[in-house]
Amino acid sequence: MSRDTDVLVLGGAGVDTIIHVPELPLPYADSYMIEDGVRTRAGQTGDFVALGLTRLGLRTHHLDLLGDDPEGDLVRALHKDHGIALTAVPQPLGTKRAVNLVGPDGRRLSLYDSSRAADGDRFPETTVRTLAEASRHAHASITQPCAHALPVLAESGVTISTDLHNWDGENPYHEPFALAADLVFLSTTALPDPESTMRRLAERGRAEAIVATAGAEGAYLLTDGSLTHIPTVTPPAPIVDSNGAGDAFAAGFLFGWLNGEPPHRCAHYGAIAGAYACTVPSTRADAITRADLMAGAAENPL
Structure with missing residues (x-):
């Protein structure tokens, strides 16, 4: 069976309106003057993962629901412009x-x-089924249609990853994604005990690696029963926005994973890609290139 696509990204296509506050x-106030302007651009979680993978040289295909509307046109143009x-x-x-309301420190x-x-x-x-059978790997966003696509992905023989984002460890909606994935990404933001949640997922699901990103504190990697801390990497420019950093981390990790790198190096690639994303203003969509990722890995050896 031919696997001409490296990664099939499912879901997470959309448009964000960015307002710097x-x-x-x-x-509360009656009104605010927004000096930077109110700007709308294509790019939500699936778009950013697909863009990140493509910039790293992986053959990527994105599947999602889109309307026949100006927002849909922006999403289509983003994909066309980046191939x-x-x-x-x-x-x-x-x-x-x-x-997205974005604060001066880059939080949103x-x-x-x-x-x-x-x-x-x-x-x-x-x-x-057709797209999955032509792919090496599938990354499923946690949107409604993706939940129902999980059994078909599993039957197709692709490995699966997902990002649970700011899951609280309890909401049952996220569990089918977490338990079906070979790689699980999530944020520690809403987790009272990240390690306990990660170990519970490892015990119940099929994940070979679970990564919990923790912003400025770095990330935590659970693999083969061992939990390790992944330190942050100094960004190549000033931090302006955290939007898309988690998606960039996932793309960097998947780049290493699909190239046969060990989990710790994959997570290091993710940290480098995530740091780069924090230097990109939220008003535009961009991601680190393969050359810059390799240069960052050379400058920040494990």
């Missing part, structure tokens, strides 16, 4: 969108428009 949380293959399933409710508060998704959202099974 003077502080977070934002105190990312895209299969867009029609979404009558419209393309996913969000508003995301407001997601949940009206553009429905419980009945599905990818056509034949489409998922």
Whole structure:
């Protein structure tokens, strides 16, 4: 069977409107003057993972629901401009969108428009199967249609990764993703006991590696029953925004993983890619190149 695609990314396509605010949380006021402007650009979690993988030289295909609307046009243009293959399933409710409030320190508060998704959202099974059977690996965003695509992905023989984002360790919605994935990414933001949650997932699921990113504290890698700390890497430029750092980490890790690198080196690549993402203003979509990743690894050896 030919596997002409390195990574099939499922879900997570959409558009963000970026508003830089003077502080977070934002105190109540009748109005604020936004000197940097209010800007809208394509790029949500699946888009950023697909972009990150493509910039690292991996053959990437993105599958998601898109509306016939201006937001959908922005997503299509992003993929065309960066040479990312895209299969867009029609979404009558419209393309996913969000508003991101970004503070001076780069932290963000995301407001997601949940009206553009429905419980009945599905990818056509034949489409998922055909794309998966042509891929080496699948990365599933935690959006509704991806949950129902997990059994088809498993049957296709691809390895699977997912990002649980700011899961609290209890919400049952995330569990099917966590238990079906060979690689699990998540944030420590809402976890009272990250190590306990990671070990529980390892015991119940099939994950060979679990990575919990912890912002400025680095990340934690659980593999073969051993938990290790992955330190941060000094960014190549000033930090301006944390938006997309977790997606960049996942792309860097997957680059190493699909090239046969050991988990610790994969996580190091993720840290380098995540640090680069923090130097990119949230008003544009960009990711580290393969050459810059290798240069960063040489400058920051394990």
